[in-house]
Amino acid sequence: MAGDRPVLMGLMLYVLVAATPTLLFWAALRLLPAAATAWAEHRRRPQGPNGPALESVVADLRRLRREVRRGCYRNQVRRMAVQAAYDDTLVECCRIVDVDAPLATAAPDDRPYARLLTEAALENAGIVLDVP
Helix, strand or coil: CCCHHHHHHHHHHHHHHHHHHHHHHHHHHHHHHHHHHHHHHHHHCCCCCCCCCHHHHHHHHHHHHHHHHHCCCCCHHHHHHHHHHHHHHHHHHHHHHCCCCHHHHCCHHHHHHHHHHHHHHHHHHCCCCCCC
């Protein structure tokens, strides 16, 4: 029986060498399409919201509105910066709620009136700008 061991070991090695490419090819045919499909599904899936949440934009809008209405600025640059930030936040909130924002395309002379129209459009959409 001691002499059969090298023959048995050689036979097992032969089967291993002969069967391995077949098993690898079968696994590649079965697993690669499934992996490619899963990868494509993962790439196609939306990653999440593209911008900030509506709640945070509305909170910023209310904070900036209070600051604009307070009107006590140290200089003209600060006043213009706060007004520009308020206008940008109004337009962003309109984009999120999907409301037409006249302020986005208004000429510099028409901005105060367009700002009022944009605020009214947001109020009509259900966004409360002045919290009691």
